[in-house]
Amino acid sequence: MMNKHCSASHRQLELIFCSIGCSIHLFTVVNEFLKFPVRTDIIYDYPEKMIVPEIDIILHNIDLLNMTALHLKYPNKMTQICEHFVKISNFEMNSIEDCIKFLKSYYERSYHVGKMLTVDDVEKLDVDSLILNFVAKEVDFVRNDLCSVERYFNAVNTFLRVSCREDSKQIERRLVRNIVIDDGFCVKHNIYHSFGVRFAHPNSSIDAHVLNYLPLERGEGENLFTMLHYREITVESKEWPYQTNCRHYQKSQIFSKCLREKISHSYPGIVQLEDVIQVGQYPSDFKFDDLKYDVNETISQIKSGCAELVKQPQCIEKTYQTQGRSAREKGSGIGLICVGNLIDFNINLKTYPKSTFTELLIYISSILGIWFGISIYGKLIDGFIFPTIPQHSTQKVDVVPNVESTSIHD
Numbered sequence: 388m389m390n391k392h393c394s395a396s397h398r399q400l401e402l403i404f405c406s407i408g409c410s411i412h413l414f415t416v417v418n419e420f421l422k423f424p425v426r427t428d429i430i431y432d433y434p435e436k437m438i439v440p441e442i443d444i445i446l447h448n449i450d451l452l453n454m455t456a457l458h459l460k461y462p463n464k465m466t467q468i469c470e471h472f473v474k475i476s477n478f479e480m481n482s483i484e485d486c487i488k489f490l491k492s493y494y495e496r497s498y499h500v501g502k503m504l505t506v507d508d509v510e511k512l513d514v515d516s517l518i519l520n521f522v523a524k525e526v527d528f529v530r531n532d533l534c535s536v537e538r539y540f541n542a543v544n545t546f547l548r549v550s551c552r553e554d555s556k557q558i559e560r561r562l563v564r565n566i567v568i569d570d571g572f573c574v575k576h577n578i579y580h581s582f583g584v585r586f587a588h589p590n591s592s593i594d595a596h597v598l599n600y601l602p603l604e605r606g607e608g609e610n611l612f613t614m615l616h617y618r619e620i621t622v623e624s625k626e627w628p629y630q631t632n633c634r635h636y637q638k639s640q641i642f643s644k645c646l647r648e649k650i651s652h653s654y655p656g657i658v659q660l661e662d663v664i665q666v667g668q669y670p671s672d673f674k675f676d677d678l679k680y681d682v683n684e685t686i687s688q689i690k691s692g693c694a695e696l697v698k699q700p701q702c703i704e705k706t707y708q709t710q711g712r713s714a715r716e717k718g719s720g721i722g723l724i725c726v727g728n729l730i731d732f733n734i735n736l737k738t739y740p741k742s743t744f745t746e747l748l749i750y751i752s753s754i755l756g757i758w759f760g761i762s763i764y765g766k767l768i769d770g771f772i773f774p775t776i777p778q779h780s781t782q783k784v785d786v787v788p789n790v791e792s793t794s795i796h797d
């Protein structure tokens with residue numbers, strides 16, 4: 388009797404020990420699972436076809452502005468700028484023509500010119516003739532007939548987005564690595580001075596940074612042939628409840644929309660100097676200003692407020708990395724920007740769940756197996772090969788129902 392009691396309490400202790408151990412183990416595993424961790428695979432891919440991307444061109448407003456007209460419009464401001472430069476540089480200025488030449492000679496100075504402009508001054512710059520508008524196909528590989536131009540600007544730069552579509556669908560080119568199958572695809576332009584070009588994804592916002600464009604330069608009457616290539620980089624994340632917790636939205640658009648709304652609320656009549664806007668988006672008498680130097684720091688508060696809105700990563704982010712070369716020569720003045728084959732593999736960073744629900748079930752059943760020795764296999768053996776449970780052990784089953792099933796046959 389004594390012995391039996393002792394064995395029963397021993398088993399109870401065992402049960403308690405195993406239950407606690409098992410619970411901790413289960414908790415750890417389930418807790419890890421409930422964090423919904425992800426793993427990321429990097430996939431390199433050379434696709435069978437590519438699309439003709441959007442061609443973004445950056446121009447310097449200072450090259451397009453008629454400074455003489457600007458001087459007539461803002462005589463005082465122009466004189467102020469000129470005097471400022473006379474003071475800080477050794478530059479000698481005898482007339483306003485000298486000053487205009489001086490201002491036009493370096494892009495650095497276009498910042499100061501930008502600050503005296505209104506939306507209207509930039510909006511009415513003539514850029515329509517820069518991307519030639521053919522109604523019909525000129526030659527097989529120059530396809531301006533398929534392309535339309537949308538125009539964007541800020542105080543310092545004007546941006547042209549050239550979008551080419553065939554039957555309102557994106558144009559596809561067949562690809563075989565290292566072999567050229569389809570004709571080239573080029574757009575003819577009439578742009579001189581210094582400018583920049585890059586490829587962009589449809590729906591992406593305009594990149595305002597001049598350094599993200601391939602720099603090009605063209606003098607009077609010169610030919611300029613530019614061949615650009617791209618590789619697509621895709622980052623795919625997983626939505627809640629996965630750790631990456633991404634959202635299907637257009638992050639940069641939401642951020643700039645938020646900035647724009649808050650700025651026009653706090654600074655009526657002002658457009659931030661670098662903000663890229665479209666024709667008609669603001670009343671034409673709005674002025675450009677650089678709010679970064681606002682001593683009251685309203686702008687940095689606005690920025691951090693808007694950053695809160697876009698903390699979550701975007702679920703699918705596609706970008707194009709552009710590479711290119713250009714050849715400049717004396718000639719009759721032909722300007723071409725061409726889309727070359729992909730030269731490199733596309734990169735896709737894709738996240739997957741680190742553990743699936745099936746794996747969780749396997750973990751749970753193996754944990755139960757470790758702590759209580761429960762196994763399906765054991766159950767089946769019990770049920771089918773030894774269908775009758777020996778008489779003497781039924782009592783034990785009553786005491787500790789959970790632990791018994793396999794230990795019976797020890």
Ligand SMILES: *[C@@H]1O[C@H](CO)[C@@H](O)[C@H](O)[C@H]1NC(C)=O
Nearest residue numbers: 452453454455456457459460
């Ligand atoms: C620039 O503006 C002035 C004054 O309005 C005008 O006389 C001149 O023709 C303009 N120059 C160009 C190149 O349009």
Ligand SMILES: *[C@@H]1O[C@H](CO)[C@@H](O)[C@H](O)[C@H]1NC(C)=O
Nearest residue numbers: 557588589590591637703705
């Ligand atoms: C661009 O946006 C439109 C409308 O929001 C959408 O229908 C289209 O699929 C998007 N295109 C790409 C390539 O993401």
Ligand SMILES: *[C@@H]1O[C@H](CO)[C@@H](O)[C@H](O)[C@H]1NC(C)=O
Nearest residue numbers: 653654680681682683684685
């Ligand atoms: C900064 O704030 C003060 C007081 O709120 C205000 O008087 C001043 O006009 C503000 N300055 C600017 C540049 O907004």
